[in-house]
Amino acid sequence: MKNIHRLLLIVFFIASAATAFASDEHDKHAHHDTHKKEKFQAGEFIMDHIADAYDWHIFSIGDFHASIPLPVILVSEQSGFNMFMSSKFYHGHSAYKGFYIAQEGEFKGKVVEKINGQEVRPFDISMTKNVVAMLISMMILLWIFISVAKAYTRRKGQAPKGLQSVMEPIIIFVRDEIAKPAIGEKNYERFMPFLLTIFFFIWLNNLMGLVPLFPGGANVTGNITVTMVLALFTFIITTFSGNKNYWVHIFNTPGVPWWLKFPVPLMPVVEFMGMITKPIVLMVRLFANITAGHMIVLAFVSLIFIFGEKGAAAGFGTSVFSVAFIVFMDILELLVALIQAFVFTLLSALYFGMATEEHH
Template sequence: MKNIHRFLLIFFLALNVIPVFASGDEHAEPASQETHEKEKFEPGNFIMDHIADSYDWHVFSVGDFHATMPLPVIVYSQHSGFHMFMSSNFHHGHSAYEGFSIASEGEYRGKVVEMVNGHEVRPFDISMTKNVVAMLISMVILLWVFISVAKSYTRRKGKAPVGLQSFVEPIIIFIRDEIAKPAIGEKTYAKYMPYLLTIFFFIWLNNLMGMVPFLPGGANVTGNITITMVLALFTFVITSVNANKSYWKHIVNTPGVPWWLKFPVPLMPLVEVMGVFTKPFVLMVRLFANITAGHMIVLAFVSLIFIFGQISPGLGYGTSVVSVLFVVFMDMLELLVALIQAYVFTLLSALYFGMATEEHH
């Protein structure tokens, strides 16, 4: 346990020390006063840049100095082979490196592209982006929490829970008694408990970390549709693999439905088959849309300060009071949404498992 604590300490110190030495915007050209005056605030770009994934982790900005933590860029090109380098070589997206650059507009905006014969080509990209690093951090935190709790149970067998035990145990019991058992059944619920606990705590922790504006938070993990798609695919695969004969029979030949809805046009079987795929699709979109919408609303209120500030500095200061109040309110609401979305995803997954394993009556 001491080794785990030391690893976490070194890990987070590294995250906060590296930006100081490796992220100064030394290569950025100083902008003239006329450029600053003509440059207009674009709320759309401001919002999308903050909720999108990136190849570096912004820490803070002071004037033209941007402190960021560079992350590894790992790409494979069909034309030039395998490449691995730090994102600091892009100098905040202002320059190219080894033929690669970050697209500033178009279909691949914000992504690494390679210029081939004057055209932007997307290489095979397995880079360590901000969302990837944020997921690794959340996994380290979850491992630390549950390994600590497991060891505490071993040392204090038969005693009342203390510390992290007293926080985690009621949540685990709630998921077991209020989600798994009612939705799946008393006989088979234990088989799915590890997965249900994993997705609940993973989604909840990343939702909360996404609300923290500084390291190691600030990444929009659960607001990335590719990540929610993978989580939904896990539920889909587990449901399909563990489904019994009654489940598949119900899809192919739904009982209680008039024959003319099955023959000659298999209307109901088609609807049931579509339902198999729409269930994980709903899981994916619900989590993605709710988390992304919350971030966008908060950033929209922040954008109002700069929009009105361009009209008049006094108007910007006056708007800031109202905007900050709404941002605080939305953040309080997002704390509740973070928990609710983790609960809903876990509950729906348990319901799908129960539907797939329920015996025909």
């Protein structure tokens, strides 16, 4: 069965790549005469690489672009349900069934259609680059944890071996250094599945985002919608786990003078706003740190092309400095990938601990 699964994955990849190459050849011949050499735009280069996309770009050589097309799934007011591969857009240069990728304006980079002369966004549930990257990371995590769980079942009472010996210290670290101190011995166990999930999910996607080749290179945790959903899960669990003591501290804070609660409920409003801002802090911190790291690396890559336009010597001289700094930043990003997963998990655990803390 494992061999069959591997064979199917290889066939799917080859078929997808072949479709992409064929569409690139069409694109090359159809638009070769209309393309002119333009000045390198560093801003567009950086934003294109950190933004989500409807295909998975592999490499480019001149006018030839190799990429893996992804499914575009749309629900239009005019034509209803539509599903097709992103290769139909020919890298954004062509329209298909009235849909096209906006090159400018409010919906730049998104699929739109024209209704009564105006660009309108259809309901878009496409399998974009970030979506596929998340699915890949989830399959990797499922494979890791199912394999480790089976190993514990087969080898009861024996010392960890192989993948077990790698995962066990990390799981114990999350339990002993994050969950227990932040939540407490009494309540930490019921939050462990969620804390382990977000820790490994964020860490793995951070690491995959540093790999420039497929299946890496997607900016998953640098997408604010992804971090928003993760923070929303933390907020929902905190809210529904809150005990009586938690809600009393929010709406009737003990030890605070009565005139701060009545007739103007100043302290309850402050406490309630604090409850709302906690997940916002989680969302923005992860998004900003990961995006900033990618942008710095891409900025130094851009310097090579900017100075290269002025002359080969300038480009070569800049490349030595840029590549050295990029290597340094990538090594630093390996540490940041772990730190951001740790911080997000720790703050979530602290919020759970505040919600379940008993009255002293």
